[in-house]
Amino acid sequence: QLTSMQDEGENWLRDGFYAETLDDERLVPNLFVDQLIRIEDVTDEIKEAMSVGETDSDKIESRDSTKAKIISEREAESGLVCKIVTLYNGGKFSLYYYKRYSDIRLVMAPDFQIAATGWDWDNFTYPRYELDFMFYRAYDENGKPVKSNNHFTWSKKGAEEGEPIFVVGRPGHTDRLLSVSNLEYLRDVVYTNRLALYEELYQVYFELFSKYPERESELLNSVMGFGNGRKSYAGRLFGLSKPELMKKKESFENELRKKVKESPELNEKYGKLWDEIEKVVTELRKTSAQYYGYAPQRRGAAVYFTIAQKLIEYAHEMQKDGEQRSPLYNEENLEKTVGDIYPDSIDVEFNNLLLRAHANTVTSILAKDDLLLNKLYGSNTGNDAVQYALSKTLISTIEDSSLIFSLTPDEILKADDSFIQFVLQSNIIFDSLSVERRNLENTLTILNQKLGEAVFEVFGENISPDATSTIRISDGVIKGYEYNGTIAPGKTTYYGLWDRYISFGKKTYPWGLHPRWKTPPAELDLSIPIGFASTNDIVGGNSGSSLINKNMEVVGLAHDGNLESLAGHFIFDETNNRTVSTDSWGLLESLKHVYK
16 A cells, blocks of 8 residues: 555655644545444345255355345445355355445554564564554544544553453454365365465565665565465465374364264265265366466466467457457457557566466476476476577567567467467366366355354354454463474563664664664663564454453554464464464554654
8 A cells, every 4th residue: 555655755665654633644545444333144045045056056156146135135225335254164144234434544654674574584473573553544424533432442561471362353264164185185286386386476576676676665565475475375285284283173074074973864964075075176186287287377477478368369359250359359449459469568587587487386286298388398497498488489579579460360379389379278278177177166165065054053153163354353362382492482572673683784684674763762661572472363364453451452463473373274273373463562662762
């Protein structure tokens, strides 16, 4: 948000922002705050609609159309924003009513350096020494600041270790109710492939970031974003690769299956469920390499693939009679459409790095001897793959690409061009696999819904439903833990901030400090806590959640978790899963003594 909102000459990532008066606050485009008003159970309506469907795809379609109808009707009746929340994988459906505030204004943001000290290195780690916060103000429909009788006050000294504290926030998504076979598929296929992509894309942006420090504001979000993604998937993979974690998942599954078999009624409904899930997962595994290897890139695609895709579309359209072509290829639009196929300029260095990332990623998925991949990269990876692909194409420069348009549509589609042939052939295979896999995934969705129903029928609400990006409260205490052969403290203090800065040579990256922070203010007591680790159960989506004590006073603000917490996507282990937060006491002291 910051870089898009600042005026010319301002650098909010570097210096932060503060509105000294209400008039100085900046409206944040496309940001809203939803306040949960009430919850209504709509399980019966949706399940009744789904029961009419003959196939799994029919059931999914009925579910979605019924949800849309309910939302439309209830929003019209209430004047509130409505959302249907799926609990227990579809064992229960709840309708949430929200009052929406769309006028949100930025009051204060600290400099990025203090909000993310350690940058991608300290992300998902602890001990941590950062003040990761921003302040906003919500305005009502009359343009007046919202005044609420119900709100959290601020704790002056934060929480003590061992004192009960509560996270109030919106955990995004977990998969704790999935079967073991489904988790193994995520581990072996889905997360392995995603990690490979994030690792390569991170290297692209970090390489440019290191080479061109003057482009920091342009590249920083990508470095942090892909760095966050690769750590997230690496942490999940690490958790699913731990035998003790999988043993716990197997133990829970065995207990559930035993209870199902003990009841003739439940056994009739759910007894074959796990075998059916494993059968679908096995079928998905068979096509996963080609599906992920040939998938059109949604993030980080080199421009050469985009040009090739547009040329293929152009050739297909030009093979049709005039009246059958899409509007973009009508006579009056054709010249502009053709002109848009090739960009005005290409950042060759950047796109060649993206091409290298693609070569390395898909080779790890498909292997070097894949025929299509071999035609594109010639059994090479890294920079050799880039040079090979570019030597076999006519679309790497504007001058060469002009030759393409001298060819007939048939000749374009048959051209011996590395990118055109890879995109053309891989699209055919991917589209075919997508249909097949969509049906399998619909079946898996229905089976997972039944699994959620089984969990709910056996254990009731003693087992929490998976996270759904909706309000939850999690209890815990501030508590250290063993890690890396030593022990992490429950709280970290301001002393650690300057220790990191000085220990790493006072360099800007990654533990540098803004000039306002380089010398500790005399008034700031460095023994005051800046952050803490707690046993609250949170996941991605909880960033920015309030931590409160039993008196509903704010004692902290959640950043994320430690590396061990990433396995919390599947199971919560209080031994070393920790929420990492800014301490309210240290935050308030910084507002007074550093930001004035």
